[in-house]
Ligand SMILES: [Ca+2]
């Protein structure tokens with residue numbers, strides 16, 4: 006899911022309980038309350054999911070300024086490098102057919118498209134559904150069916166900014182169901198990356214879900230996505246392939262608290278999207294595979310989206326690439342035997358190429374803290390509305406590298422009460438953590454940053470297929486600049 | 493439960509998921525996410541539960557200063573008035589035997605004891621388990637078995653302040669199970685008011701639960717209480733009286749965020765105990781009655797502890813008292829038919845005799861806001877740690893009576909984004925709310941306040957039964973004063 010928060014699921018405490026299907030999925034599967042994304046925003050998180058590698062290793066970061074979040078708006082020049090190996094490329098080795106439905110966000114220029122990186126099918130868009138644009142300064146985002154555009158958001162694919170109505174989730178659902186049906190009929194193994202984006206602003210829902218939740222548009226979108234997940238699981242059951250299909254539900258980053266009531270909930274966690282506090286990176290996560298994953302289980306293993314790469318390969322019986330460092334671990338012992346054998350694994354929280362924090366066991370050490378700049382904050386951009394923890398949710402980048410700020414996330418999931426630096430507990434955890442962090446940093450070879458350069462000429466003016474539709478626009482002359490990433 | 497927060501249950505989003513038995517209880521019964529207490533602290537909340545009336549009507553409030561929380565420390569002179577009718581007194585009409593196990597908190601002087609107000613049995617203490625005291629300025633709190641003390645906390649009933657170890661919950665559990673067994677054997681209808689206080693500071697757990705949770709002492713206490721609830725429900729099942737026994741789980745006020753990591757969680761809600769924000773008064777609530785209450789149901793009806801008085805009478809087939817105003821409604825349509833027929837009922841949030849806020853449907857209107865005083869706040873007493881909503885979590889009493897501060901709790905459960913006073917929405921809700929509030933205030937006849945006077949001579953120096961134990965202490969001379977209630 007896109008920008009859905011940990012606290013948006015009924016089973017994770019959303020008071021308006023909009024997710025009966027996801028709650029049932031958890032009751033039939035495994036809940037992972039300590040599951041993380043790799044970055045507190047869309048593009049790097051998705052690149053990490055598909056490569057099994059931290060964004061700093063796969064190139065989905067910027068070095069234009071210190072500790073900055075970067076993504077792929079349509080002015081971005083870069084995208085996923087051809088040197089990266091994506092999950093569908095690997096799965097092909099065992100005959101898996103792969104489809105992405107929804108948002109790609111790994112680069113919109115032709116060489117970066119999903120079909121160039123292992124996917125067999127694509128229905129969706131390369132960028133977020135923001136807009137509408139006027140075609141002069143910026144074109145609307147194209148929607149692709151495989152290698153050709155079939156329309157644009159706000160044109161052929163309606164989103165009503167005033168009412169929040171759009172039937173996109175229904176379209177994405179049908180695309181997903183149809184893919185499953187076809188692969189099942191052909192008895193082919195398949196990988197469906199179902200990536201709808203209804204919970205990313207501008208939040209939308211179709212007519213039959215509008216006004217149905219207690220939470221307004223955001224809740225309506227959650228209800229429609231929940232309903233869709235229910236439909237997908239139902240289809241697997243009715244095709245009698247539920248016992249052969251591993252399904253994982255998660256989100257790409259924490260709820261965008263900056264959007265106020267248009268954003269979701271991070272439950273008891275601090276701040277949201279764009280930050281390396283728990284609200285920015287702890288994700289709702291449910292693993293489902295009847296007869297293989299124990300129904301109703303809860304596993305506290307620290308895990309993350311990159312593990313899904315490694316785990317999927319393990320489940321498919323494919324050796325992981327051995328020519329590069331993977332950050333993902335194989336979670337099969339956790340999922341299939343409910344073990345916690347990976348208990349010494351660390352979780353890294355990055356902003357750009359800066360390691361902001363590390364979690365090991367119940368402890369999280371912040372090496373750097375900030376939410377956003379005073380300049381931004383003063384204009385009303387607040388990543389932690391209603392929350393303020395002195396010295397933690399700072400508006401300048403605070404360097405704690407010599408004496409990290411440590412929280413015990415079991416006792417203090419909201420990151421409010423730092424462990425005293427004078428305590429035995431602090432010394433013990435730092436002694437354990439230091440060599441792990443040192444090793445991580447020493448072996449880290451950053452890739453060429455893909456998110457440094459911007460250029461208006463690379464926008465979606467004339468996507469493949471635009472001629473057939475008569476929807477090609479004239480791009481401006483190339484005029485690249487270093488993208489400005491303010492937070 | 494005591495000081496347990498909405499967010500402390502797994503099923504309500506506690507990340508450390510310590511409540512498998514309560515989660516199962518919810519799966520077998522009904523979750524009520526919009527259930528409230530009557531006051532954001534112990535004594536008035538408990539008085540409201542047992543009388544079905546707001547504290548301002550039953551006398552459990554103070555007029556010593558404006559909008560103050562008051563309770564029953566052992567210097568309190570007052571207690572539950574003989575003019576109030578308590579639930580066990582009513583249930584006697586149909587032969588119910590009643591027992592309270594745990595904390596009473598409705599007055600510790602002899603005339604206020606449970607056995608003087610309808611209970612047939614009592615095992616527990618009149619006050620909180622704070623201490624230890626030195627017998628000179630203050631005696632330790634006595635533990636009663638029916639009408640006589642059998643020891644004192646920190647003396648015969650150990651609580652280790654250093655380690656947080658105490659076996660009190662185990663004792664309370666055995667008392668509860670034993671009562672059920674005896675009433676079942678005698679085929680008598682029964683009312684068990686099981687009121688353990690392990691989650692009230694100083695938080696405690698017994699040896700077998702210490703260190704078992706990820707949350708430290710507080711989580712250990714939750715695990716032991718959860719285990720105990722599981723034992724009680726198991727006994728009902730094994731006696732085959734589960735289908736004949738209505739069980740309700742809730743807490744008396746929000747988690748005491750003022751206690752930091754020694755307190756619980758209020759999930760996504762604002763502030764905690766002592767406040768009239770959602771974190772202070774929204775409570776975890778599960779109704780359980782196999783074959784009568786639909787398993788796995790979620791009902792959004794606004795309801796509160798006073799409804800339990802009226803509902804219990806209705807279930808027992810006893811007419812409610814008709815000589816006084818009851819604030820509790822009969823929830824049987826909600827519980828038995830999963831209806832929302834009581835949708836026009838309002839929830840009132842009081843501090844002392846001041847109506848601070850009202851909820852109607854999804855809207856909550858604050859007529860007064862404050863968390864605590866600047867003086868207190870500056871000494872580190874913070875009811876909203878890590879949270880700050882400008883103009884809402886104020887440190888002076890802010891009067892909004894002419895233009896209430898309105899929140900939509902569906903879209904904004906955290907009370908961060910006031911509905912614009914210039915909006916149609918604001919006008920609509922205020923138009924609906926004003927006559928309801930006006931009627932409430934016009935028909936409200938405050939009782940004589942019971943929590944105004946304090947006196948050291950009334951403390952538990954020489955409780956009934958102390959002679960037999962040789963544990964009588966000499967009280968000082970009477971010297972009453974007006975209690976100081978700082979918040
Ligand atoms: Ca996102």
Ligand SMILES: [Ca+2]
Nearest residue numbers: 494495534744
């Ligand atoms: Ca309490």
